[in-house]
Amino acid sequence: MIPTLEWLPNGVNFLDQTKLPLEETYVLATDYKQVATVIRDMIVRGAPAIGVSAAMGVALGVNQSHAKDIPTLNTEVAVICDTLAATRPTAVNLFWAIERMRQRYSALADANATIPEIKAALITESRLMYDEDITACKAMGAHGAELLPKQGTVLTHCNAGALATCGYGTALGVIRAAVERGHKIDVFADETRPYLQGARLTAWELLHDNIPTTVLCDNMAGSLMRQGKIQSVIVGADRIAANGDTANKIGTYSVAVLAKEHGIPFYVAAPLSTIDPATAHGDLIPIEQRSATEVTHSNGRQMTPNGAAIENPAFDVTPAKYITAIITERGILRAPYEQSIAEMMKQAASE
Ligand code: MRU
Numbered sequence: 001m002i003p004t005l006e007w008l009p010n011g012v013n014f015l016d017q018t019k020l021p022l023e024e025t026y027v028l029a030t031d032y033k034q035v036a037t038v039i040r041d042m043i044v045r046g047a048p049a050i051g052v053s054a055a056m057g058v059a060l061g062v063n064q065s066h067a068k069d070i071p072t073l074n075t076e077v078a079v080i081c082d083t084l085a086a087t088r089p090t091a092v093n094l095f096w097a098i099e100r101m102r103q104r105y106s107a108l109a110d111a112n113a114t115i116p117e118i119k120a121a122l123i124t125e126s127r128l129m130y131d132e133d134i135t136a137c138k139a140m141g142a143h144g145a146e147l148l149p150k151q152g153t154v155l156t157h158c159n160a161g162a163l164a165t166c167g168y169g170t171a172l173g174v175i176r177a178a179v180e181r182g183h184k185i186d187v188f189a190d191e192t193r194p195y196l197q198g199a200r201l202t203a204w205e206l207l208h209d210n211i212p213t214t215v216l217c218d219n220m221a222g223s224l225m226r227q228g229k230i231q232s233v234i235v236g237a238d239r240i241a242a243n244g245d246t247a248n249k250i251g252t253y254s255v256a257v258l259a260k261e262h263g264i265p266f267y268v269a270a271p272l273s274t275i276d277p278a279t280a281h282g283d284l285i286p287i288e289q290r291s292a293t294e295v296t297h298s299n300g301r302q303m304t305p306n307g308a309a310i311e312n313p314a315f316d317v318t319p320a321k322y323i324t325a326i327i328t329e330r331g332i333l334r335a336p337y338e339q340s341i342a343e344m345m346k347q348a349a350s351e
Helices: 032-040 047-063 070-085 092-110 115-147 171-180 197-208 221-226 252-261 337-349
Strands: 005-008 011-015 026-029 151-156 184-190 213-216 232-235 239-241 246-249 266-269 315-318 325-328 331-333
Touching: 005 047, 005 115, 011 032, 011 047, 026 032, 032 047, 032 070, 047 070, 047 092, 047 115, 070 092, 070 115, 092 115, 115 171, 115 266, 115 325, 115 331, 151 171, 171 184, 171 197, 171 232, 171 266, 184 197, 184 221, 197 213, 221 252, 232 252, 246 252, 252 266, 252 315, 325 337, 331 337
Parallel strands: 151 184, 151 232, 184 213, 232 266, 266 325
Antiparallel strands: 005 011, 011 026, 239 246, 246 315, 325 331
């Protein structure tokens, strides 16, 4: 399996996704501030992967603390969590993971655990989240595989694969699971301007697994759909609101609208940690704005005239009405999403 990130005795090791597909190099983050930089600079990216990275960042930060008592450690934990939370605003998995680590910490501190016990338990917790993420991806694959055609072409946008998770992937996990079950699938990967997650990352990891992949410029999908060359669309998500509205990589919305126009199913695959019941609808999801140079420059070369105004929202929101189904590790959600999401979250919380 592609090693997106890994806990090591001396830090957290990340496959440097800014260098793919040409170089397979690693960046070792040896303290929590470096983990925050790795997330912010998108050396690691993808909602589930940044969640687990942040959890490991919390574990690393606490383990490097010299605090001798719990009140001092409380203050440090707050700073560590705030630093990691300030990296990227849209993927709710980041905040979910930090909150889970904070709660684990508080429970241990309240139970009078010693500082060495707390340190060990937080490492265990973050590694458990890593394992759970892979298990969730495999479960999404098992639930979603039969939704994909027995034979045909599936379009995906951005990278919701092994590289965006701890392994296997969400949307690409469903594709992998379908292929493992004998489906003959060709993948169309939107290049995904400006960061090129589709061209650089999705194509790289699918070809790694010998899954036939064609890279499309972002403006080609509509024409191919009209020609009947796309049977299904599947994408990941960064945050799913309580009503099913879904934030994902910029360009996802256009693909969803095109899919609806052409009668093509549009699936979202995401773990429950991507669902944010506290956000009622998509207009309330914070959308990250990234640097203009991601748009103005390509491979270090300036592509736009000086003075051109630039927009660079990293995500958009696809209203729930365009989503055929949401594939989770606990099963498939269908409209009305307000109801199906609430029921699944309630059931998960009761276990
Ligand atoms: O900006 P990125 O590369 O972190 O955006 C990633 C996406 O939009 C993915 O589709 C999403 O996080 C789901 S990853 C399983």
